[in-house]
Amino acid sequence: MILEVDTHCHTVASGHAYSTVVENAHVAAKKGLKMIAITDHGPALPGGPHYYHFGNIKVLPRQIEGVYILRGIEANILDYNGNLDLQEAYLKNLDIVLAGFHTFCYPGGSVEENTMAAINAMKNPHVDILVHPGNPEFPIDIDKVVRAAVDYNVHIEINNSSFTVSRRGSEENCILIAKKAAALGAKISVGSDAHICYDVGNSDKAIRIIKEAGISEENVLNTSIEKVIAFLKSKGRDIVPECKSNTKI
Numbered sequence: 001m002i003l004e005v006d007t008h009c010h011t012v013a014s015g016h017a018y019s020t021v022v023e024n025a026h027v028a029a030k031k032g033l034k035m036i037a038i039t040d041h042g043p044a045l046p047g048g049p050h051y052y053h054f055g056n057i058k059v060l061p062r063q064i065e066g067v068y069i070l071r072g073i074e075a076n077i078l079d080y081n082g083n084l085d086l087q088e089a090y091l092k093n094l095d096i097v098l099a100g101f102h103t104f105c106y107p108g109g110s111v112e113e114n115t116m117a118a119i120n121a122m123k124n125p126h127v128d129i130l131v132h133p134g135n136p137e138f139p140i141d142i143d144k145v146v147r148a149a150v151d152y153n154v155h156i157e158i159n160n161s162s163f164t165v166s167r168r169g170s171e172e173n174c175i176l177i178a179k180k181a182a183a184l185g186a187k188i189s190v191g192s193d194a195h196i197c198y199d200v201g202n203s204d205k206a207i208r209i210i211k212e213a214g215i216s217e218e219n220v221l222n223t224s225i226e227k228v229i230a231f232l233k234s235k236g237r238d239i240v241p242e243c244k245s246n247t248k249i
């Protein structure tokens with residue numbers, strides 16, 4: 001399985017990541033990726049950017065070194081109602097919105113509370129991808145969350161860094177999530193969750209889990225740039241006209 005798109009990359013704007021947009025794009029081009037999403041953490045995360053960052057993100061060129069750039073966020077789910085840490089006025093102008101649980105931003109809760117929070121966040125029409133739902137720190141009812149992802153046209157992320165540097169103990173849950181997604185035909189996205197440019201596009205372990213679960217390539221978002229554009233269009237965003245007219249660097 002070859003991935004053309006990395007839907008989850010951080011920059012120095014996140015406060016605990018160490019590369020720039022340009023560096024991420026450079027590595028992406030070298031690795032043969034066609035598109036990356038710049039998805040810095042939302043304002044609620046300590047060290048995260050002010051909401052002005054997301055208001056001004058339109059200054060990013062549509063292409064750098066031939067790699068398409070999506071202007072996004074990894075928003076924080078704040079509570080059991082699924083509220084996010086960026087106002088709708090900003091969310092609606094982004095190309096892609098990831099949402100997930102993070103320490104210091106979400107209080108944690110029972111399986112029922114976490115499940116409710118995740119499902120309520122996915123009901124937000126601006127949310128495209130539920131990130132790292134296998135995190136054992138915030139256990140969820142996998143069956144209910146994957147079913148809701150199908151119902152609300154949200155992709156479930158298999159996060160490669162969950163098997164390398166972050167969220168220890170995720171693998172077992174991610175395997176169960178992937179198997180449930182395969183059974184229900186849920187859509188999956190793969191994120192490197194790179195916090196330094198060298199990790200952009202890293203997806204080996206996530207792909208292994210996806211393949212072992214029996215998820216069809218068709219249901220993996222990142223296997224083609226056209227699939228990503230079509231999905232974003234289905235969520236009410238059309239980046240194609242701007243891509244055609246915008247400056248290339």
Ligand SMILES: [Zn+2]
Binds near residue numbers: 016195
């Ligand atoms: Zn981070």
Ligand SMILES: [Zn+2]
Binds near residue numbers: 074100102132
């Ligand atoms: Zn995250």
